[in-house]
Amino acid sequence: xxxxxxxxxxxxxxxxxxxxxxxxxxxxxxxxxxxxxxxxxxxxxxxxxxxxxxxxxxxxxxxxxxxxxxxxxxxxxxxxxxxxxxxxxxxxxxxxxxxxxxxxxxxxxxxxxxxxxxxxxxxxxxxxxxxxxxxxxxxxxxxxxxxxxxxxxxxxxxxxxxxxxxxxxxxxxxxxxxxxxxxxxxxxxxxxxxxxxxx
Amino acid sequence: xxxxxxxxxxxxxxxxxxxxxxxxxxxxxxxxxxxxxxxxxxxxxxxxxxxxxxxxxxxxxxxxxxxxxxxxxxxxxxxxxxxxxxxxxxxxxxxxxxxxxxxxxxxxxxxxxxxxxxxxxxxxxxxxxxxxxxxxxxxxxxxxxxxxxxxxxxxxxxxxxxxxxxxxxxxxxxxxxxxxxxxxxxxxxxxxxxxxxxx
Numbered sequence: 001x002x003x004x005x006x007x008x009x010x011x012x013x014x015x016x017x018x019x020x021x022x023x024x025x026x027x028x029x030x031x032x033x034x035x036x037x038x039x040x041x042x043x044x045x046x047x048x049x050x051x052x053x054x055x056x057x058x059x060x061x062x063x064x065x066x067x068x069x070x071x072x073x074x075x076x077x078x079x080x081x082x083x084x085x086x087x088x089x090x091x092x093x094x095x096x097x098x099x100x101x102x103x104x105x106x107x108x109x110x111x112x113x114x115x116x117x118x119x120x121x122x123x124x125x126x127x128x129x130x131x132x133x134x135x136x137x138x139x140x141x142x143x144x145x146x147x148x149x150x151x152x153x154x155x156x157x158x159x160x161x162x163x164x165x166x167x168x169x170x171x172x173x174x175x176x177x178x179x180x181x182x183x184x185x186x187x188x189x190x191x192x193x194x195x196x197x198x199x
Numbered sequence: 200x201x202x203x204x205x206x207x208x209x210x211x212x213x214x215x216x217x218x219x220x221x222x223x224x225x226x227x228x229x230x231x232x233x234x235x236x237x238x239x240x241x242x243x244x245x246x247x248x249x250x251x252x253x254x255x256x257x258x259x260x261x262x263x264x265x266x267x268x269x270x271x272x273x274x275x276x277x278x279x280x281x282x283x284x285x286x287x288x289x290x291x292x293x294x295x296x297x298x299x300x301x302x303x304x305x306x307x308x309x310x311x312x313x314x315x316x317x318x319x320x321x322x323x324x325x326x327x328x329x330x331x332x333x334x335x336x337x338x339x340x341x342x343x344x345x346x347x348x349x350x351x352x353x354x355x356x357x358x359x360x361x362x363x364x365x366x367x368x369x370x371x372x373x374x375x376x377x378x379x380x381x382x383x384x385x386x387x388x389x390x391x392x393x394x395x396x397x398x
Contacts, residue, residue: 022312155378163362179354
């Protein structure tokens with residue numbers, strides 16, 4: 001039953017990919033089954049609450065992946081501006097590699113009104129974006145930015161990258177990422193203060 | 200036949216509003232007819248090419264409205280940073296006034312994959328965002344920013360506002376607008392150079 005046991009994560013990954021490419025309404029369970037290779041019975045077995053449950057899991061998986069990308073960007077970063085640059089570049093690389101076909105898995109839930117129609121999806125939308133912003137803010141604080149400024153910078157970076165995903169896809173160009181990077185690295189550099197030496 | 204003659208613009212406005220609230224796939228012709236009060240025959244009379252044609256017109260109407268908002272913001276702006284602040288604030292005001300229910304009418308076409316499936320919608324997505332960015336860049340140049348920097352700043356502002364629309368709606372908070380404003384006004388201020396005096 002090995003194939004059965006990993007059907008759920010495979011379906012979540014497939015749903016995430018399809019939502020990134022074509023949004024929420026156009027992602028049907030049948031497409032998720034085809035892409036994941038999961039048996040048909042997996043739908044009711046693993047997602048008894050239906051598409052809301054699958055979309056929620058896909059949005060959470062996307063946010064967890066973004067948090068990992070934020071951590072990876074932070075590992076080598078030696079300043080807030082450097083972290084902004086690394087994170088935006090990772091997003092840019094992914095966009096170019098997908099030939100401008102993949103955006104955010106959470107954004108469709110907002111844009112297609114699902115966060116408003118379903119309290120569960122609404123809560124997921126709020127929580128997943130907050131997780132990403134909180135993690136980025138945490139790293140900015142570690143790199144010496146004041147708490148309020150770190151939160152604002154993280155908020156601006158996540159918004160900038162979310163928007164760049166849209167205008168970059170529309171224009172088949174990485175220019176929006178480069179523009180967001182130029183703007184927000186400059187802002188991040190202005191927020192940096194020297195670390196206090198240990199007493 | 201007065202009612203007939205303004206059915207088309209009413210339908211375009213209704214489609215724009217619904218796409219801003221619930222995206223592309225969830226906006227049915229029947230909903231557009233109900234909201235606009237247009238007679239049923241208007242669909243085939245004014246939009247013989249179907250939903251693609253209606254969505255294209257709605258996206259164009261949204262871009263024209265944004266260009267007008269950009270012009271209004273530029274009217275009173277005395278510096279690039281001031282223009283960024285005014286434009287972001289107008290977006291923030293609209294978002295709060297809609298109780299976080301209305302985003303961009305172009306973004307759904309990208310996020311739901313329509314820009315990839317239809318060459319006509321794809322071209323509309325590219326052109327409408329470019330129009331908005333070009334107009335903003337034009338005003339930054341008028342306010343003394345170099346051409347390349349003006350283009351980059353405009354690109355960053357449009358991306359930031361597009362992204363803020365999403366995370367602001369998800370979180371029911373205007374904070375992303377304030378963050379984008381703080382980040383990009385700082386950047387805009389750094390790009391300003393004193394106007395050369397007339398010889």
